[in-house]
Amino acid sequence: MIDARIDIQHSTLKTIQGLLRALLANGAVDGLLVPMSLPSGSVAPMLVTDPDALDQADPLAPVLPINAARAASLLTATDQQRTLGLVLRPCEIRALVELVKFQQANLDNALIIGIDCPGTYSVTDFQAADKDTLTSELLAGIASGEPRPHDGLAFRDACHICEQPLPQGDHLALAIGLAGVEPGSLYLRARDDLAETLELSPGEPPAGRAAAAHTYIDARTQARDAAFAQFRDRVHDIDSLLHEFSTCIRCHNCMINCPICYCRECIFRTPTFEHESQLFFQWAGRKGTVRMLPDTLLFHLTRLNHMVTSCIGCGICADVCPVDIPVGTIFRTVGQKAQAIFDYHPGRSLDDAAPVQDFREDELTTLGERHS
């Protein structure tokens, strides 16, 4: 990997568009998955093969409509004939790393291009606001290590508590640094072949980068710990647990949009729990009442069991919840404990097997013994 500093031409966005265009025009990639600005002003990830179309690329727009790791999975899981550049946020990269472990994506012919993330707004907040102002405020903020939300707006809950806002790991082909950069410049960390394609001259990371990153990661780690403590305070017994999920309408939105929930046939989308009417009557006879649709809490409990160790905290589940259950915070809080058992950090490295697909003979040795 090569560290480099490049000067901003016109604007940060135009400079990044220029880098992406160079990758596409020079044949380093055959296509790019990148957030694009639409005529309506909204932003959506698109597969781009025409270098000229990159004028509309907007990877700096502070919004996360979907976790694009799902799109990366769709483009790479089957035969991947062409080289694909994936322009992703750090949480999307972490999700993609998990999907690779579960054989739902393949990076053999893909280049991951990460960009420092100052935080994102909800789709509706972003849509209603002056988008250029939101973006430029955050660019200035992240450079100084204090990206703050626009007056009157808040970051998405997941971003507010995100302690991993910088792309990291050996799987990155190119990282675009915004945190702690000197005015008028960008910081790049590129794989050697890409550095050559982009004609980068080796340099040092910006002097202020570590301090700037530290400042805002510290603030968000504190916010994270506060959110975890708040959840543990709020949910501590059966009544409070039932209360937390009581508004769930079992729409499955959280599961459908979760990048980690990849199962083609989820047990909750099969007739497994679609019992005959008389069985519901039997259960009602026992309990007095049976919630319909059934198995609302079972759905969440099962999703936790299946994927909480790989939850990378993008928070899309909470964004798509129509009744505002803080699903993302719940998964992150529970995930912290479940991941700690295996000292596992989802999305960190392709070399760490996910807990549910691995085991060690010499671990958890008291579990299963008589007096554990």
Added chain:
Amino acid sequence: MWIAVKPNGENVDMSEAEFEPTIIAFLCNWCTYTGADLAGTSRIQYPPNIRIIRLMCSGGLDPVYVSKALLEGADGVLIGGCHPGDCHYQSGNYKARRRIAILHAILQQLGLDPDRVWLRWISASEGQYFADTVSEMVDALKEMGPNPLKGVGQI
């Protein structure tokens, strides 16, 4: 009030009776289920509170079924597998062990009682140990009292 269902489908109000816990047991075919069979053929006495579901391997048990049992009011869930190193399929019990560790952590974080879910390694020759395990679990569950989710209709 809580109501038990007799095998003939009749409902019985159990509020006044002494609490008898219901245990759902998921036992692997090769070790614990055969151990339970041995307990039976050896005429070893153990409490009748257990409802056994035979699986080919503890590693084949999805936590959804353990969760379902708990949410439907089972007082305890016993998962029985081969001793570490003895799995008929080489490593199923190690995988089960991880899943139960994760399940315990989740139950703990959500304010549910992980002590209602027991994992035990019981071999085909340990009929006595199987019977003892059921007795111990029944005693422990009587101490804990009924599963508070029993009779909760809003789940």
